[in-house]
Amino acid sequence: MEDPEDEIEEDSEEFLENESEKRFNTSIDELEKIKIDYKRIKRIDQSKKRAVIESVFDERTVFHLNKILVNGPLKRIEGVISAGKEANVYLAYDLDGKEVAVKIYKIDSNTSRWMKKYIIGDPRFKKIPHNVSKIIFLWASKEFKNLKRAYKADLRVPKPLFIRNNILIMEYIGFESIPAPVLKDIKNPKEPVNLFNELLSFIKLLYQKAKLVHGDLSEFNILYHNQSPVVIDISQAVAIQHPKAEVYLARDIKNIFQYFDKLGIETPNPTDFYYDVLNIEV
Numbered sequence: 001m002e003d004p005e006d007e008i009e010e011d012s013e014e015f016l017e018n019e020s021e022k023r024f025n026t027s028i029d030e031l032e033k034i035k036i037d038y039k040r041i042k043r044i045d046q047s048k049k050r051a052v053i054e055s056v057f058d059e060r061t062v063f064h065l066n067k068i069l070v071n072g073p074l075k076r077i078e079g080v081i082s083a084g085k086e087a088n089v090y091l092a093y094d095l096d097g098k099e100v101a102v103k104i105y106k107i108d109s110n111t112s113r114w115m116k117k118y119i120i121g122d123p124r125f126k127k128i129p130h131n132v133s134k135i136i137f138l139w140a141s142k143e144f145k146n147l148k149r150a151y152k153a154d155l156r157v158p159k160p161l162f163i164r165n166n167i168l169i170m171e172y173i174g175f176e177s178i179p180a181p182v183l184k185d186i187k188n189p190k191e192p193v194n195l196f197n198e199l200l201s202f203i204k205l206l207y208q209k210a211k212l213v214h215g216d217l218s219e220f221n222i223l224y225h226n227q228s229p230v231v232i233d234i235s236q237a238v239a240i241q242h243p244k245a246e247v248y249l250a251r252d253i254k255n256i257f258q259y260f261d262k263l264g265i266e267t268p269n270p271t272d273f274y275y276d277v278l279n280i281e282v
Helices: 003-055 059-073 109-121 132-152 192-208 245-262 270-277
Strands: 074-083 086-094 101-104 160-164 167-171 222-225 228-231
Touching: 003 228, 059 074, 059 160, 059 167, 074 101, 109 132, 132 160, 132 167, 167 228, 192 228, 192 245, 192 270
Parallel strands: none
Antiparallel strands: 074 086, 086 101, 101 167, 160 167, 222 228
16 A cells, blocks of 8 residues: 555645656746747837837938838938038948948028038039939038048048938948947047047148048047047038138138137147148248
């Protein structure tokens, strides 16, 4: 005759085994649910990103952006790096999974008006279109060409990679998904004297080697990456033959000198530097 205690022990073991199996199966079920839910959230997240893009840009821009995402060179677009009146810049990934920056210019009649003063008089652009979207496309192409010139002159700017209409793809400046900050957000940059000298060298070489003047250089469009400056937003840069090139050069110099004066850096005479850039002896 079996001992009742043995029966109780067997029943207990069987109960524990059943409970363990139930919990194991429940865990598997929960993992599957989490996995499915994660995919659902990811799909919603991606659709939200697409919705954000579609709410900001016109149908033609969305059409070309979708083509680029389907056919390359983009694999996917992540969050916004910066948003402005002229354009938004997005973090994206190319077909190799590498970070790139995508700048999408807004088709806007208000911004197209002030763009003309940086286009008219530039010998590279003979015919100025009247159509708003074509002016924006020309503006995007202008930034692409300016970046190519500056990059070819070994200046620290993002490498231009691709252009289509108002969509510009360029090198991403940052560490993985964290974009480099703009200089204005750095309270105490390290070795500010070196930083100042690097920017003076940039202005001079941009003029003498790339034959361009930035036209809007300030701490707002200089990225601070690896303790060195990377100059961005070069769409308004003009050829040195532009009738207002020297006016824009003087403004760039003034902005940079003012920024470093505020940091307490001893700066040389800006007028002397201006003539040095022009390679004119005073």
